[in-house]
Amino acid sequence: MTLTQLVYASRSRLVEAERSVEIPRILASAQRLNELNGITGFLLVTPGGFAQILEGEGDSVVETYGRIMADPRHGDLRLLQQATAIERRFAGWTMGMAERDPTTEFIFGLYGISADADIFDQQLDTIVDLAGQLAAHPA
Template identity: 35%
Template sequence: MRTSKRSSLIHLIYFSRAQLSAEPGVRARQINEIARHAQKKNEFSVITSLLIVDQGYFIQILEGERMSVQETFQRISADNRHRDVHIVEWREITKREFVTSFASAPRTPSNDALFQKANLGPMLQRGTPKASTIYSLAQALQADTMAKQGIDHLFV
């Protein structure tokens, strides 16, 4: 009898209402501060992630070992910069899809077309974003960022 081995590598997608300043300059500094702290913590915990910031929401994909992702998500849920934190998807994966310990992708004029195509706004407002839509947007944002850096493919 063959038993399937459970993977300890998981990914978690969540969204929350961002509790950040409405002033663009202050907001950018707040996101940079989040990135600086998260990158250090994620490197230590061997987590890869992508944080999408759009229309007053945080949307993030975390990848890593089950316990590390669980601890990271608990810390995020308790952070006062997040309100109404909801898990969209939590599942086992066989390999990582994201390459950095922490990358952020706020909506900007240069990536606005990707956000428009995903059309997450109405889903977020209803509280019903689809994991597949978030995942596709995150993949497109990662590919766009890497293309701007002259990287044309990943070896993950």
């Protein structure tokens, strides 16, 4: 099996009234499907966007990304990386998640993510490093 890591960012099409219901749905669906397909990863959520790292067998990762591309809650998807990986960075997570909120605002801010600089606009290294930091120290 060839291990693939895929990283993308997208704009959120969720309206504020839907967020408290839809974010847990996204996470629960990702965890269920990822467990079935041998995928691990981490999802970063801000009011304006999403960024996600997916790891697993190449075909499974591409299939998962295809479902995300068709999901109406995501807009303007940016594929930041699709590459062979030596090992899983998020092996313990069928899908971990961190949302920028009052609890995590400081750590997101350390990586330059704020109300004025959303996750969608961030570079690959920033997204992967922030997700790794949050996965290592869950709130």
